[in-house]
Amino acid sequence: MITAKNGIGEIRVYTNGKSYSSELHIDTVTSGLPLLLALLSVTRADSVYAKIRVLSIALLITTLATMTAIILTAKETSMKITETVQGNAGHHSSYFYHAVDGYSICQPVLAVTIWIALMMFGSFKKRRDKSGVSRIHRNAPCPCGSQQKYKRCCGNT
């Protein structure tokens, strides 16, 4: 039986007249999300599109990581139950426990790592068009340094 209430997921199994359960507090595997969203929000992006792009990438990564953590918790629970019924408690299930526990503790590290990775990949910058030149507004100062408008200088070719 699987239940979820108030952000706590519980897996309960009845076998041989006994009840075995495992809980997963959802905030332990998502506690880095507020930090990540805050870091992405305060980092300057070249455009709204770039900002939306980095937020989408970050949310996708954290969703995949959280789903993996939930799957590992379910795996740990089933292994724990099997080991308890067979009488070898805590033998192999502890490896999955350490993986999920490590993921929970290292949430802020994951958030900062994703943020730094997105900055290093240049995700906050505008995408260049297919010619390899980023779009310059016609009335903006020409990037060649002539102090003329782009439309009267390099954009006039």
Next chain:
Amino acid sequence: MRMHRRAIVFFRTHAKVLRFLSLFVLLFGLCYFLFNIVIERWFEIFRPFLAFQAKAVVSIVNLWGAGAWVESEMVNSPRFSMRIARGCDGIEALSFFLAAVLAFPASGRAKLIGIASGIPLIQVVNLARLILLYYAGVRFPALFEGIHIYVGQALVILFSTGIFIFWLERFAVEHRRA
């Protein structure tokens, strides 16, 4: 075919970044394995270290008349008590900083300077986090859990990131002279 070419261009353009990130993840995982599994389970060094941190917290808060005392890893006082557990000892921030410094392509001297100065700084920041948590428990007990989960660890990691960026600018990256 086009996607394949774009993927090749992406990996070629960002080869150094990918190398740094891969090495960082590997080293961080290694540090986690070393500290949390090898040292904690086999050598059990962490309990005395946590007790030492509890004593440090008590010594500092008693400077302002908190009347606190230590019982192993527990910080007790008439108004609030807290236990310093694994995860609150600054080891994750330390692992993060160590992995970042070792993964970044810099000279051995720069890395040694970074590690030697970064480790004590991070422990000082962690001690400040523990004191902040103590006073949060005394003044705002209802908010303690939220501050503990969302604010405390995030602050330490952010400070570690700041120390890493400072080390990058000061020691690791050679700036071209104008």
